Amino acid sequence: xxxxxxxxxxxxxxxxxxxxxxxxxxxxxxxxxxxxxxxxxxxxxxxxxxxxxxxxxxxxxx
Amino acid sequence: xxxxxxxxxxxxxxxxxxxxxxxxxxxxxxxxxxxxxxxxxxxxxxxxxxxxxxxxxxxxxxxxxxxxxxxxxxxxxxxxxxxxxxxxxxxxxxxxxxxxxxxxxxxxxxxxxxxxxxxxxxxxxxxxxxxxxxxxxxxxxxxxxxxxxxxxxxxxxxxxxxxxxxxxxxxxxxxxxxxxxxxxxxxxxxxxxxxxxxxxxxxxxxxxxxxxxxxxxxxxxxxxxxxxxxxxxxxxxxxxxxxxxxxxxxxxxxxxxxxxxxxxxxxxxxxxxxxxxxxxxxxxxxxxxxxxxxxxxxxxxxxxxxxxxxxxxxxxxxxxxxxxxxxxxxxxxxxxxxxxxxxxxxxxxxxxxxxxxxxxxxxxxxxxxxxxxxxxxxxxxxxxxxxxxxxxxxxx
Ligand SMILES: Cc1cc2nc3c(=O)[nH]c(=O)nc-3n(C[C@H](O)[C@H](O)[C@H](O)COP(=O)(O)OP(=O)(O)OC[C@H]3O[C@@H](n4cnc5c(N)ncnc54)[C@H](O)[C@@H]3O)c2cc1C
Ligand code: SF4
Ligand code: SF4
Numbered sequence: 001x002x003x004x005x006x007x008x009x010x011x012x013x014x015x016x017x018x019x020x021x022x023x024x025x026x027x028x029x030x031x032x033x034x035x036x037x038x039x040x041x042x043x044x045x046x047x048x049x050x051x052x053x054x055x056x057x058x059x060x061x062x
Numbered sequence: 063x064x065x066x067x068x069x070x071x072x073x074x075x076x077x078x079x080x081x082x083x084x085x086x087x088x089x090x091x092x093x094x095x096x097x098x099x100x101x102x103x104x105x106x107x108x109x110x111x112x113x114x115x116x117x118x119x120x121x122x123x124x125x126x127x128x129x130x131x132x133x134x135x136x137x138x139x140x141x142x143x144x145x146x147x148x149x150x151x152x153x154x155x156x157x158x159x160x161x162x163x164x165x166x167x168x169x170x171x172x173x174x175x176x177x178x179x180x181x182x183x184x185x186x187x188x189x190x191x192x193x194x195x196x197x198x199x200x201x202x203x204x205x206x207x208x209x210x211x212x213x214x215x216x217x218x219x220x221x222x223x224x225x226x227x228x229x230x231x232x233x234x235x236x237x238x239x240x241x242x243x244x245x246x247x248x249x250x251x252x253x254x255x256x257x258x259x260x261x262x263x264x265x266x267x268x269x270x271x272x273x274x275x276x277x278x279x280x281x282x283x284x285x286x287x288x289x290x291x292x293x294x295x296x297x298x299x300x301x302x303x304x305x306x307x308x309x310x311x312x313x314x315x316x317x318x319x320x321x322x323x324x325x326x327x328x329x330x331x332x333x334x335x336x337x338x339x340x341x342x343x344x345x346x347x348x349x350x351x352x353x354x355x356x357x358x359x360x361x362x363x364x365x366x367x368x369x370x371x372x373x374x375x376x377x378x379x380x381x382x383x384x385x386x387x388x389x390x391x392x393x394x395x396x397x398x399x400x401x402x403x404x405x406x407x408x409x410x411x412x413x414x415x416x417x418x419x420x421x422x423x424x425x426x427x428x429x430x431x432x433x434x435x436x437x438x439x440x441x442x443x444x445x446x447x448x449x450x451x452x453x454x455x456x457x458x
Contacts, residue, residue, distance in 0.1 A: 017219040018239050018321030021232045053239040053319045055293020
């Protein structure tokens with residue numbers, strides 16, 4: 001099992017862009033109105049998780 | 063595909079920049095990733111009536127409601143009323159933001175700009191390190207759009223600037239994370255935009271109630287991201303609504319999540335590139351209102367671009383007059399309000415209550431610092447010390 005990374009629950013994401021604006025790694029992109037985390041770039045700092053107004057982002061072990 | 067200018071984003075900042083650039087003769091393409099301009103709405107929909115002075119909107123279809131002013135409600139429920147003309151950039155009209163954005167885009171198109179929907183900017187187009195346009199994607203197909211000037215009007219995400227090497231990433235301290243319901247079947251008919259303050263209500267932010275009509279209102283919350291926990295905005299918003307009998311029985315017509323930059327404006331000009339609106343962090347850091355700032359900055363950006371195209375000069379020295387012009391106008395206000403935001407963030411609920419108690423009967427016709435301070439301090443002398451930073455600021 002690898003390191004934990006941020007993962008967006010597509011069912012909950014409302015495409016506000018907040019997580020993208022604060023990610024220090026430029027690891028999140030918006031695609032078809034859903035935020036998507038690129039596992040390669042994420043350092044699991046947790047900033048996006050804390051920021052999401054609807055709680056759509058969580059840690060996942062890969 | 064080659065244009066003088068490619069604008070990324072069809073929000074107010076993008077459409078206004080495009081309009082004024084096109085009016086001065088530039089060939090302009092706006093690209094927008096959404097399939098409909100302005101939809102989904104991500105906004106509290108409050109705006110100052112100063113918007114009329116810009117003459118960029120026809121008719122009245124974009125206006126949902128007319129406001130007499132704002133009411134600030136302190137943590138203990140004390141209310142301070144402000145007339146609309148001094149209540150800030152978010153009070154005057156309540157909008158239909160989707161129609162508003164579409165009218166602004168229509169204005170740009172009527173002035174000669176073209177608009178491409180369903181089109182993502184995916185990177186900056188460069189040649190020997192020089193910005194040459196943007197790489198775009200539409201229905202899975204990638205292509206290049208060449209342009210002498212790229213305008214990043216891509217909102218809070220501000221990717222265009224980031225891809226061009228500018229520092230656009232926000233500190234959580236400079237972002238409000240938001241949620242909002244548009245509630246119908248609410249039991250009131252008000253002509254005031256209400257702002258509720260308090261660390262328990264909305265840490266580092268506020269709850270707003272903007273009436274869109276007789277029994278319909280936008281009820282939203284903004285929390286400073288640095289004070290937030292996952293999903294906190296939504297939880298606190300639900301709590302607020304449930305504790306207000308006039309809102310509790312409302313039914314949501316719309317739900318949205320949002321993010322508002324509340325930092326200071328950032329570097330917004332490079333060779334062949336301008337950032338405008340939320341992308342340049344041109345937002346009032348106290349209220350989180352960015353519509354007026356986007357329009358003001360967009361107009362200046364568009365006019366500067368017009369001149370640049372005329373002279374066929376696209377370097378930073380040419381484009382920087384955009385930033386210089388704003389420095390003496392918009393940026394002065396935004397910077398002052400950022401300092402005020404920092405002071406407000408440091409205030410205890412108790413202080414806010416005292417402030418509101420002192421001001422609840424104050425006639426705001428006389429907005430001189432002296433009369434205001436007198437009114438504040440005569441009732442609660444201990445406020446004098448708490449207000450020292452404000453008084454210092456007012457001398458600047
Ligand atoms: C919940 C909430 C409530 C608010 N309430 C108010 C209010 O009451 N009053 C007020 O004045 N302000 C308010 N604001 C702030 C206001 O909405 C913004 O300041 C304003 O929208 C900024 O305009 P803009 O044109 O810069 O950006 P936006 O309106 O965000 O437009 C950016 C556009 O760019 C597009 N885009 C982004 N990336 C790309 C890409 N890569 N390719 C193509 N297109 C792209 C987006 O789809 C979008 O259409 C609120 C904001 C939020 C989130
Ligand atoms: S902050 Fe949350 S709702 Fe907003 S785009 Fe990111 S995952 Fe989606
Ligand atoms: S956890 Fe940190 S690095 Fe990973 S996506 Fe979220 S903000 Fe970016």
